Amino acid sequence: MKEVLIVYYSQTGQIFDILSNIESTLKSEEVNITYYKIVAEPEYVFPWDAQKFYDIFPESFLEIPHDFHPPSPEILNKKYDLVILGYQVWYLTPSRPIISFLKSQVAQQLLGNTPVVTLVACRNMWIQAQEKMKKHLASLNANLVGHIALVDRNINHISVITIQHWMLKGKKDRFLGIFPKPGVSEEEITGSSKFGTPIREALIANDFTELQENLLKLDAVLVNPYLVRTDERGNVLFSKWANLIIKKGKPGEPKRLKWIGLFKYYLLFAIWVIAPIVFVVFLLTYLPMTRKRKKERNYYSSVALNES
Ligand SMILES: Cc1cc2nc3c(=O)[nH]c(=O)nc-3n(C[C@H](O)[C@H](O)[C@H](O)COP(=O)(O)O)c2cc1C
Numbered sequence: 001m002k003e004v005l006i007v008y009y010s011q012t013g014q015i016f017d018i019l020s021n022i023e024s025t026l027k028s029e030e031v032n033i034t035y036y037k038i039v040a041e042p043e044y045v046f047p048w049d050a051q052k053f054y055d056i057f058p059e060s061f062l063e064i065p066h067d068f069h070p071p072s073p074e075i076l077n078k079k080y081d082l083v084i085l086g087y088q089v090w091y092l093t094p095s096r097p098i099i100s101f102l103k104s105q106v107a108q109q110l111l112g113n114t115p116v117v118t119l120v121a122c123r124n125m126w127i128q129a130q131e132k133m134k135k136h137l138a139s140l141n142a143n144l145v146g147h148i149a150l151v152d153r154n155i156n157h158i159s160v161i162t163i164q165h166w167m168l169k170g171k172k173d174r175f176l177g178i179f180p181k182p183g184v185s186e187e188e189i190t191g192s193s194k195f196g197t198p199i200r201e202a203l204i205a206n207d208f209t210e211l212q213e214n215l216l217k218l219d220a221v222l223v224n225p226y227l228v229r230t231d232e233r234g235n236v237l238f239s240k241w242a243n244l245i246i247k248k249g250k251p252g253e254p255k256r257l258k259w260i261g262l263f264k265y266y267l268l269f270a271i272w273v274i275a276p277i278v279f280v281v282f283l284l285t286y287l288p289m290t291r292k293r294k295k296e297r298n299y300y301s302s303v304a305l306n307e308s
Pocket of ligand 1 (some may be wrong): 009010011012013014017053057086088089090091092093121122123124125126163167183
């Protein structure tokens with residue numbers, strides 16, 4: 001019997017729905033599946049209060065961990081043949097509950113010397129978050145063998161508007177009745193059952209060497225080269241803001257909230273002014289950058305880690 005542990009965090013249940021669909025084709029008489037849902041202590045309130053949504057930025061980006069409920073001793077003391085880790089992105093970084101888990105003794109125990117498949121479901125900007133994830137897994141001695149990335153396929157600026165509606169109102173419906181629904185589409189959530197089969201086959205054969213190739217044949221990862229650029233630039237700028245704001249006080253303190261207010265306006269400026277400029281530069285350099293884009297596409301679709 002092969003033992004699989006599915007570890008995840010999710011506020012809206014979107015990641016759980018995707019994981020359950022993967023489970024439907026992964027489980028068999030030879031595969032036993034256990035879930036461990038990370039619960040933050042205290043738990044984040046959903047839907048988000050607008051101020052808290054922005055005030056969480058510095059600690060999220062700087063990967064400052066917090067408490068969470070540990071798994072039962074039964075889960076903790078078992079050796080798993082595979083761990084599937086479902087996460088979302090907060091401010092271009094794996095969400096804070098996931099970072100808290102990755103930085104814990106619990107992760108060391110569950111992921112050390114164990115094959116891991118990561119599943120990210122977010123708005124659309126996951127590339128650098130996955131690079132951070134790869135580094136955490138490497139430092140835990142975990143073996144990343146597969147990666148699946150599911151995103152909102154609507155154009156970037158549309159998804160910026162609709163995710164705000166989803167996060168602040170709590171409803172995954174059409175904003176004003178005219179915008180598309182936010183998040184991963186129902187079709188892709190249901191369709192994610194296709195990923196369970198290659199994972200099961202690799203697990204039973206005890207050979208994960210071809211798993212990522214097989215997942216890619218099922219469109220597990222689509223790298224958008226324009227978002228690669230935006231994500232890179234975003235990380236440079238977020239680093240400056242996060243390191244500045246963290247010095248201004250604790251979450252909720254009035255002095256810090258003034259800076260959070262400025263950051264919020266900066267974010268709007270970055271999305272509506274800087275991102276279109278990045279897009280124009282991206283288009284102007286499209287031909288000379290062809291080789292670089294291909295190299296990046298191959299690398300970011302893979303489970304390899306370039307230590308640079
Ligand atoms: C505070 C916060 C920051 C977010 N930042 C990003 C981001 O940088 N990139 C992205 O693609 N999605 C971002 N999202 C969207 C999430 O990745 C995710 O799609 C959404 O929270 C629903 O996930 P869940 O139901 O699994 O928790 C953010 C969401 C929150 C709440």
